[in-house]
């Protein structure tokens with residue numbers, strides 16, 4: 001099965017390792033202390049290798065935390081604090097962990113299933129930085145880093161549509 005993603009595609013039958021947003025697995029790492037549990041993603045990962053990561057927590061941000069959005073290439077939280085460095089650090093650290101795990105287990109990374117619209121994990125569409133719920137084209141910091149390292153990304157929304 002192939003999931004269409006413009007010019008990219010993710011081979012959902014591959015026996016490789018997947019990177020997954022930890023909140024999709026039911027971990028309470030979301031900014032409000034909750035999660036984004038997704039049964040379809042969890043079912044897909046049964047008998048497959050994966051690593052669940054939360055780049056915002058990896059960047060030193062606490063849970064719960066003030067929500068943040070990307071504006072003019074910076075990540076600013078709702079109280080006006082610039083948290084770009086936390087997001088960048090967390091994205092890099094998360095990628096490093098995934099690469100180490102895949103190397104350690106002798107697997108290649110097949111792709112990433114990430115949470116839609118997040119300033120870290122969002123792919124294709126993210127909130128516009130006004131905290132008004134408006135979406136614009138763009139990728140979260142972690143998703144962009146994966147793209148730049150040739151790791152294919154889909155969101156749980158595309159995943160749901162296609163399986």
Ligand code: SF4
Nearest residue numbers: 022023054115118121
């Ligand atoms: S950073 Fe990603 S994994 Fe962490 S809560 Fe946000 S969407 Fe989920």
